[in-house]
Amino acid sequence: MNEQRPEILIVEGQLICPTCGANEFSFREEHTVSCPHDVGEIVNGALQIEADYEHSPFGDVGTGENPFLECQECDEIFQIPAGLKLEFVDRL
Ligand SMILES: [Zn+2]
Numbered sequence: 001m002n003e004q005r006p007e008i009l010i011v012e013g014q015l016i017c018p019t020c021g022a023n024e025f026s027f028r029e030e031h032t033v034s035c036p037h038d039v040g041e042i043v044n045g046a047l048q049i050e051a052d053y054e055h056s057p058f059g060d061v062g063t064g065e066n067p068f069l070e071c072q073e074c075d076e077i078f079q080i081p082a083g084l085k086l087e088f089v090d091r092l
Pocket of ligand 1: 017018019020021022071072073074075076
């Protein structure tokens with residue numbers, strides 16, 4: 001843990017950026033990407049692999065590593081405040 005990084009404030013149930021005071025954040029996390037792709041024939045010595053970019057290459061939200069919050073105002077990133085639960089919903 002980085003001791004020098006300020007923590008997000010929670011004021012009256014709202015997240016507040018300690019750097020700029022904004023209250024809008026993005027949820028971010030890291031995914032190790034390992035998606036299966038269909039393998040086709042070898043054409044002119046090159047194995048044909050279907051890219052399938054539409055099939056989420058980053059995995060489902062909430063399944064990644066090192067989740068963090070990013071302030072949408074100043075782009076600072078912060079750890080998830082201790083004790084704050086995360087719930088993933090279809091729509092806000
Ligand atoms: Zn900020």
